Amino acid sequence: MREPVEHSGLPIAPDAYLDTPITGQVDGRPWRTTRIGFTEALDLAILLRTACLIVVSYLSGMRTGEVLNLERGCLSHNPATGIWSITGKKFKGARDEHGNKIPEGQFRDDPWVIVAQTAHAVTVLERLHYQRLLFPAEMHPHRGTHSTRRGRARHARGIPYDIAAFLAWVKDYCIATGRDHEAIPPDPHGAIGTARFRRTLAWHIVRKPRGLIAGAIQYGHLHVQMTLGYSGSYDSGFPDEHAYEDWLFRLERLAEDHERLTAGEHISGPAAATYIHRINQAHHTFAGRVLTSTSHAHDMLTNPLLQIYPGRAMTCVFDQAKALCQLRSGEGDVRATPDQDDCRPTCRNLAYTDRDIAALHQQATELESLLGDFLAPSPRHQRARAELDRLHALIRNHTRKP
Template structure:
């Protein structure tokens, strides 16, 4: 389910035509032999490992048959097992659009925050894997933010000063920091300096006390995160970088074309004009504060 959400038909077709085969020949007979009813039982690790081994064998056979060199080499760490894909799954969940929601649907979680627990506990170790990937992702964003500020990027919005403070403080504290275990990452991502969450046309300098969105978790939870898809325009946690404003400008220009259409329905025309004025005010404020800083 997760992969289907992110792999488009064109990409699938390209891969299929390249190999001239959509799947190993034993897949369909295997499916027909299985009971299609949900029995409430997951497949065993042994069964998954056997299927992975058969898949690797099929890929390498096809590579040899077609004279390809991009086969799957032997792994010095042993055979492929399901648990070795946890970091891969964590990478996709953290970095792909709607990844956390897709994972929640896939695994039937009541809450969308996997780092609160995998199936209700930390026994599997997966929350630590996710936290480690989250840690790496935040450090990458932090490095980009610091480089942008060093290059003269302007920041506006009610949380602009807090944004600059956190980027500078987190860079001093965490640049070059080495983790010796994934569990350490889960402890560190609760640090207030790392609570910078980039959304569409905005950056949340997260303070749960001031948050106007629906929080993922409780206010007193050190790992609580904002819902950037539910960002409220008047939230005090909002900062807007030049990169954010570029997205707003693109949205503004696209909306202006719609508003200029005389055939647009009246109710939609009024709604879009209201949104256009709101975006224009954000752009003007960003430009005005930039002029105030650099008269």
Template sequence: MTSPHPLPDLVGDLPVTPASLVLHARELHPDTDRTSLSRFSDPTWDLFPALPDRHSPNQAIHWDLYPAPFRHACKLYIFALLNVIEHPPRLAYAHTVVPSVKTIWADLGYLRRFLSWLTERGVTAFADVSTADLDHYLRHVTDDATTSTTIKRKALLAVQRLHAYRSFLPPPCRLPAAPLWGGASAAELAEHPDPRQAENRTPRIHPDVMQPLLSAALLVVDTIAADLLPAARRLIQLRARALQLDPDNIARQRNNTGSRWYCAHDQLALVLKSLADTGHPLPGLRQGRNVTVDLAGLAVAGHVDGELLRKGCFAQLIDGSGLPIVPDLLRTNRFTATGSRPWRHQPADASEIVRLIRHITTACFLVVAYLSGVRTGEALNLGRGCVTRDPKLALIFLSGQQLKASADRRERSPQTIPWVINEHSAQAIAVLENLSVSTRLFPPGKWGSPEWLGSSRCRTTGSINDDIRAFITWFNTEIAPAVDHPVIGADEHGTITGRRLRRTLAWHIVRRPGGTVAGATQYGHLHTQLVTGYAGNAASGFLDEISFEEFLLRAEQLHDDHQRLQHGEHVSGPAADAYRHRVAAGHHFAGRTITTPAQVNTALANPNLQIHHGVLLTCVWRPETAACQDTTTSAGQTGPAWPRCRLTCTNIAYTDRDITEIRSHIYGLQADLADPGLPHPLRQRIQQRLDEHHRVLAEHPAGQPHTHTDPLTGSHP
């Protein structure tokens, strides 16, 4: 007598068998090998194919980590999270209808915590969990004084999600039907601030650190990379070919299986044959008048055991190849001077070039991620051919994977929503395309490894952060002293990471310290470029960064203005009364907590915040009376257009700070007038400007700036 075949479990309307695909309903990345997708019965589920990006670390569920009594039920639950996409339950504050793979992954650790707690209490099935058990777990989590409210919220959220999906699971896998914990959200139960109101706490990189860091990255991209690229390209091409000759032999070397001598002999024989077939010479070294084989370079390029090569074990094999030898094929001997000194004096051999490639790649990342405004993951996911140029528009476009994209934007081609970048970023990407044989510009793994050659993935956020730290140490130790470049100092907020670059760019665009990016590109021009393309789209999130920085700057200035008025600063000009009124009414914004883009935009629209400090005057902006308002070109203008500023405008006020700047400007204009060769029309315009400046000085209280002590710095203006 045969036993009946067991009926499959049902998750919603989906029958689940041991052969069911785990990612049955998920959109998969185009690079996915569909023959290797995980099945329900597998001991490990690989979720990486369902990630839209390639820079995330491997996200695999190892089921042996879960308590055995709950293992099958948890598999069914996670299967439901992944595949129930029609009318799934939605928790409070959820950003998407269906939880993302990253959200599911983030829940797993907290789910295991709940399972361990149940197991310790002798509960071995979800159907056996009582309402009292759930209340005890709530107290267990919330009464822990050593745990932050963030961790408490996430621990409770994992249980709430499990409860929300109960109707999609078989009866033995369901928690009690009663409303969980009175229907309160996890944030309320944990007394955690509303996640939607969370402030962007990513710290900016201090200007005194960012300036030398960007300058260093540009120096490496423009100068050091140019010196090394010829030899580096040959080295990379040879290494890529060597890895493809006999992958099985490479795997044996990697896993230390088989004879070390035979593996090296077979690999070298294949490399020499490949060089002969393609007409390539052997790399060589100059030793006096003789040229010998560069054994170290051949070992690196050919993935051959360098120790055995140096011992001469394969000299007969090399000599018998009959290949010509070209000196310095895989070496760099000449280095460009930066200022009066070259950045390096000793030749760079193949091993050294490999080390320097890592730092060049990091420099390219810093330039691209900072000057383009892209997120760290968006930069790491860039692929070959991502830059295009439009000669008619005179713009350079960067296309790639936009993260945190809504469903409607994901349906569009990345080429239709590109970033607009400057020449520095384009040059950095050109260097990256020379340093990689992969389709990815930031391939994963160690240089020259099989993963580096053929993986569809890219570097992770953690690995690029490690590279940034190594880059700073290398530059400060080896390059800065050699070329008399300022060192990259320690930042007051801690380690420099890729995530901090985007926030820092927004600060620099708004504040524009010194007005330039490493003395090369104006921040105003960079701002115009960025908002032209995808970065200027509200969906990119970059304009939110700009708005936050604009509000912070405006609030700080209002606080400063109020302090100066309190300490006796004079104000003159047609808008002087309006200036004093707005400062008195608006200085309290300096202490307001702003947590959302909507709050920022509302605050920035407040008339009391519309005080804009220029170079020689202050604009108390009022659109109805603004002389710079141009109805034909400035629709939606929300502040002064400084290039169209008119000194007859009734929005102008002059503070003591402005008067100090005007006096300095007068000295410069008077020096220009002293030039006997000055053309008459220009002399007239300068004299007119001097007359206007003198009128302003005469109308300012006491006829001169009030010499008070700066309340912030303790110095005189």
């Protein structure tokens, strides 16, 4: 029938339009003025699934596999406290009573506390399709009823492609609607995978500690130990804001240290091996864990894996028994911290990262220019010379091939 219809002169729409109303708005206006065509609905549904994945991943701090395996009905809300939470499976550390790995995962004892935006994304997904998993591999409602992908979760390998497609759509939309300034610029670090969302979340919480409070609880499981150390007991109420920020910053730094170590950062100094061990172990032990009790917080406060203190061109891998500086809060106290202002160059707790060595290079350059000043008094000159020799020795030791 195509040919006679096309030659009939009757107006023909290029698509079959859904009767779904356009309710989403941008700046108080409908996000589009035309109805959604049947042929574009599937692509838009996939983009919406990606948008929800970004919101859930970014604002919950969950791991990729945990997000992709969320199921319909996972959301709950406590009207008394106003807290939203999600129950789901964990895969990391999921083992049966014999210690065997459980590949299909295990339901976590503790739910994830989430913000309202994440809860909203979950409800959007529950309305978007009828499948059990919130992020299904197959989005078409009819296609592939016999497909092996049906009933399965979207594969993690596909997520960077989904995000790239989403970014491209946002860019096109911005250009088409005169919102070029809102287009998301290309990422200098390449394709975006969900693992980066966790770190970005921590970064934002540190700088806006009250902005994403449920997320902060998610990430701040360890921060409470700082509260214990800095502002009295856990029972004293809402955690001290400064300690809160400080601890989250530490958490972010731990993630960064681990990332750098994995990327091949070299560590030198007497505590180098301990540093590497602690960073790796702390990453595996603490990343993404939720605080469940005050005793839990206290355990974390004293955990030796977390006793790493970056300083000026040095890193203190703190072991109280070896410390040569004055300890803050006294010897024998499990919450003692090093006094880095009193750091001694011969301490066995010292380690140097590539970042520390870059800072040492900078210090050496400054000293060299000081030594070039012939008017400098002699004792000062000698002190500078001795310090420069020490810095050069540290740099040589760091760069020496094993």
